[in-house]
Amino acid sequence: MIDFEPTDEQRAIRETVRRFVDKELLPFEPLLMERDINGLEPHLTDAEERQLREKAKASGLWGVDTPEEYGGADLDWGTQALINMELGRTFIPFTFGGSAQEILYRLNDDQKRRYLVPTIQGEKRFCFMLSEPGVGSDARNIQTTAVRDGDGWVINGEKTWISRGNDADYGVAFCRTRDDSGTYGVTAFLVDRDMGWKSSPVPVMGVRNPATISFQDVRVPDDNRFGEVNAGFDVAMRLIHRNRAVVMPALWAGACERLLEMAIDYAKNRVTWGEPLADRENIRFMIAESEVELRTLKLLTLHAAWVGDTGRDPRHSSCFTKFHGARVANAIVDRVLQIHGGMGYSKELPIERWYRDFRIARIYEGTDEINLLSISRNLLRGYDKVGQVW
Ligand SMILES: Cc1cc2nc3c(=O)[nH]c(=O)nc-3n(C[C@H](O)[C@H](O)[C@H](O)COP(=O)(O)OP(=O)(O)OC[C@H]3O[C@@H](n4cnc5c(N)ncnc54)[C@H](O)[C@@H]3O)c2cc1C
Known part of the structure; x- marks a missing residue:
């Protein structure tokens, strides 16, 4: 069993x-x-x-x-x-x-004392500074530079779309430290806001605005270098896989569960032409399809958690769980909004808010397309076997 x-x-x-x-x-x-x-x-x-x-x-x-x-x-x-x-x-x-955030456990002991512990205690707020105006999916191509200067580094460039960047006290910034573009020319740094970076909000469709962050001759001591020089890209990838596996898809599953409950409740009570919506076949199909998708999302998420808990490599399952979760969340909220008609579109109910917020799910932490590329690459190169669940 x-x-x-x-x-x-x-x-x-x-x-x-x-x-x-x-x-x-x-x-x-x-x-x-x-x-x-x-x-x-x-x-x-x-x-x-x-x-x-x-x-x-x-x-x-x-x-x-x-x-x-x-x-x-x-x-x-x-x-x-x-x-x-x-x-x-x-x-x-x-x-x-x-x-x-998981990556902060990879800091050295002194950095853990200065950044990890205050973050756990709620005294310092963190943000993750990877994307730039000209660089998103191809993150290894980043242009922000860190140039060695005496016992420290000088950072110049711009980061964008940084979640929590408007409030953060510090961030992990990924900077180019060698001229050749490629994975190994990137180094990560812990950079405090009071070292001189500036943030400004970027208005977006969802409810929480990310930030654009500008670095102009921001000096960072070498003690704040996160990991080895030119090995920062490995640091960046660490955070992304756990989030993709069990954080975001689980949150979306919870939201879809509540949304579908709302749709069922509404369909039973809203009467058109003398009959509740719940008696119409097209509405029933929307409910049933959403239930199937919600269950697959929950099962994939729990499976991805099991992969992580048993010490297996989470990368493949995190890609398809995140991809599937983002698709399903957008499909379900769209159907639930449709079942509610005009009420679904109004700000009297939370549905329109979820509708706006879910759209980003298909873009950040690896777009749909980038996850599909990773999944197919893993299969084509034989890193993972087709349909293998354990
Ligand atoms: C609200 C929000 C919060 C964010 N938070 C953060 C954060 O905290 N930290 C951070 O560093 N970044 C953050 N991001 C940035 C996010 O990770 C990027 O937006 C994402 O990686 C996509 O990059 P891009 O927007 O530059 O799109 P692009 O990379 O320019 O892609 C544009 C489109 O082309 C497709 N595409 C690109 N390359 C290929 C290819 N090779 N083959 C097929 N299709 C391709 C993409 O899938 C996409 O559909 C955030 C973004 C938003 C909007």
Whole structure:
């Protein structure tokens, strides 16, 4: 028998997160929608986020993915996926405190003390600075330069689309340190905002604006070099695979679950020509197709988590889980909006917000096309076998 049962502990954690989402996060949704309608920032304020994190901590929800030596719970990928599926049920982007991005665990001891620990403690905010105005999918072609100068480096160039770049205290910036373009000419640096980089928001379709970041003769000490010179591209790729495998697809699965529940509820109650929408075949087909897609997304996500938890290479499964999740999330929200008619398009319901927010899923952290290229390359070169699940 192949066992799909979560453990008692996983069930208990999932219940705790669901209660937290229902009791603490969902009540904020109408407020955030109202802010959006009134042209205000449609997210939680720093103070609201801090308060919610304190409440979460009191329920034991802190450092869920953080190693025990840093005070965290060090939960496996499967349990993290279950948690993210619950968090995804609200459109409010919220993470429990006590976490730091995976790549920061690869810093040296001194850098961990200065950056990793304050990030876990919520004292410093991080951003990931890879993309540039002329460089996205072909990330290894970056043009921002870091030139050796005495005991440090001088960075010049521009990064763009940087999530959280408007608020971050520091970032990991990927810079060209050799003239030849290619993987090995890139070095990563920890760069504090007060070393001199400037950010400005880029207005986008979704609700949270990324930033353009400019570096003009920004001096960084060599102590802030992240890893070996010319080996920064390996650092960049580390973050992307875990996010693609169990963070984003799980959040989208949670959102789709709630959206489909809304569609079913609406279809049962909305009457046209004397009959509820739920009695119309085309509406039923939309519901059924969405359910099939949602289940495949959940199963792929849990499988990707299992791949990570068993120490297998997560790269192949992370590519198709992210690709499938992004497609499915956009298809389901589109059908759910359609079932709701004009109400789906209005700002009285959260559907239009998810509709806008999901579109980026097919672009960032590897576009659909780049994931397809990776999947086909893995098969054509024999790195992975067709249809192999274990
Ligand atoms: C809201 C948002 C947040 C982001 N956050 C971050 C962040 O925090 N940090 C960061 O570094 N970056 C971030 N990004 C950047 C994101 O990773 C890039 O937008 C993405 O990698 C695509 O790059 P591009 O936009 O330059 O598109 P391009 O690479 O120019 O691609 C344009 C189109 O061509 C396709 N294409 C490109 N090359 C090929 C090919 N060889 N074969 C077939 N099709 C191809 C692409 O799939 C795409 O459809 C963010 C972007 C957005 C919009």
